[in-house]
Amino acid sequence: MQIGPYILRNNVFVAPMAGVTDRPFRQLCKELGAGYAVSEMAASNPRLWATEKSSRRTDHAGEMEPKAVQIAGADPQDLADCAKFNVDRGAQIIDINMGCPVKKVCNSWCGSALLQHEDLVERILHAVVQAVDVPVTLKFRTGWNRENKNALRIARIAEQAGIQMLTLHGRTRADGYKGDAEYDTIAAVKASVGIPVVANGDITTPEKARYVLDYTGADAVMIGRAAQGRPWICREIDHYLRTGTHLPAPYVDEVRRLMSEHLQAHYAFYGEFVGVRTARKHIGWYVQDLPGGEIFRQQMNRLESTSEQLLAVDKFFESQHSLGERLQYRPADVSSAGEDASEALAA
Numbered sequence: 001m002q003i004g005p006y007i008l009r010n011n012v013f014v015a016p017m018a019g020v021t022d023r024p025f026r027q028l029c030k031e032l033g034a035g036y037a038v039s040e041m042a043a044s045n046p047r048l049w050a051t052e053k054s055s056r057r058t059d060h061a062g063e064m065e066p067k068a069v070q071i072a073g074a075d076p077q078d079l080a081d082c083a084k085f086n087v088d089r090g091a092q093i094i095d096i097n098m099g100c101p102v103k104k105v106c107n108s109w110c111g112s113a114l115l116q117h118e119d120l121v122e123r124i125l126h127a128v129v130q131a132v133d134v135p136v137t138l139k140f141r142t143g144w145n146r147e148n149k150n151a152l153r154i155a156r157i158a159e160q161a162g163i164q165m166l167t168l169h170g171r172t173r174a175d176g177y178k179g180d181a182e183y184d185t186i187a188a189v190k191a192s193v194g195i196p197v198v199a200n201g202d203i204t205t206p207e208k209a210r211y212v213l214d215y216t217g218a219d220a221v222m223i224g225r226a227a228q229g230r231p232w233i234c235r236e237i238d239h240y241l242r243t244g245t246h247l248p249a250p251y252v253d254e255v256r257r258l259m260s261e262h263l264q265a266h267y268a269f270y271g272e273f274v275g276v277r278t279a280r281k282h283i284g285w286y287v288q289d290l291p292g293g294e295i296f297r298q299q300m301n302r303l304e305s306t307s308e309q310l311l312a313v314d315k316f317f318e319s320q321h322s323l324g325e326r327l328q329y330r331p332a333d334v335s336s337a338g339e340d341a342s343e344a345l346a347a
Contacts, residue, residue: 004135011220033235044073206240229285
């Protein structure tokens with residue numbers, strides 16, 4: 001799998017997710033087997049480039065290459081300028097967002113709202129490709145709604161504009177994240193273009209990744225929500241694609257260490273006040289399917305310092321040893337392990 005000059009180590013990618021794929025999380029996913037990860041989307045409006053939020057979203061210091069930044073907007077010149085700005089800050093690949101279904105984004109005629117205006121899509125793609133000397137990719141959806149699926153036309157426009165990779169989510173904008181992703185459109189797009197195509201949407205297990213690749217002929221899969229709290233899913237999928245066998249669940253001690261490293265990197269990135277609060281969702285995802293996880297999450301959300309969070313998380317994973325040396329995923333219950341986990345906060 002290759003994007004421009006960058007040869008990727010595998011074809012298991014992590015999707016750009018607002019509020020999730022910050023630099024610490026992207027780096028963790030890459031360390032745990034992801035061949036590629038894209039930043040949260042950065043607004044093309046130049047008035048926002050210097051804000052703290054935008055600066056964080058485009059911070060790649062120490063990140064494993066290639067460093068990819070997703071940009072979002074509706075004005076061709078603003079997007080071109082934003083692409084240049086990010087390349088100057090170290091971006092090695094620019095990804096254009098035409099897939100976000102969120103109302104706030106679409107109401108500004110950004111994200112998947114652009115799919116309604118193919119002429120504007122064409123102008124945007126040409127402007128960005130011509131503005132930078134790094135690969136430009138596109139992430140989009142199958143159409144605005146099920147009555148207006150135009151992914152095939154968008155894909156051809158993109159290829160002609162010089163886009164070097166397409167990532168297609170198997171839903172329309174109107175679908176949001178409801179229902180099941182469909183893969184027929186992804187297969188049709190792959191058959192119609194000569195550039196790499198990445199399949200995205202509902203890829204939650206190694207078996208599903210294998211099925212989607214076989215069904216669509218896509219070159220890679222992109223993992224979104226399934227990586228939240230389980231970044232090691234990347235290596236599990238990669239291993240299964242290569243060998244047809246499953247990796248066992250991770251060791252409790254490994255996850256305990258990874259959590260500590262992730263949280264400390266998160267706090268360093270955001271600072272104490274913001275870091276404690278933004279870490280809560282990550283911690284919640286990590287523990288949600290473990291015994292005692294829901295009780296622990298509710299109590300952990302009341303902690304106000306990084307030291308308290310670190311200690312509580314460490315004790316929670318220590319409590320998981322009562323079930324075995326590897327994580328035991330199951331719905332939270334009131335077993336002794338669950339009681340031990342909740343007591344980790346009181347200790």
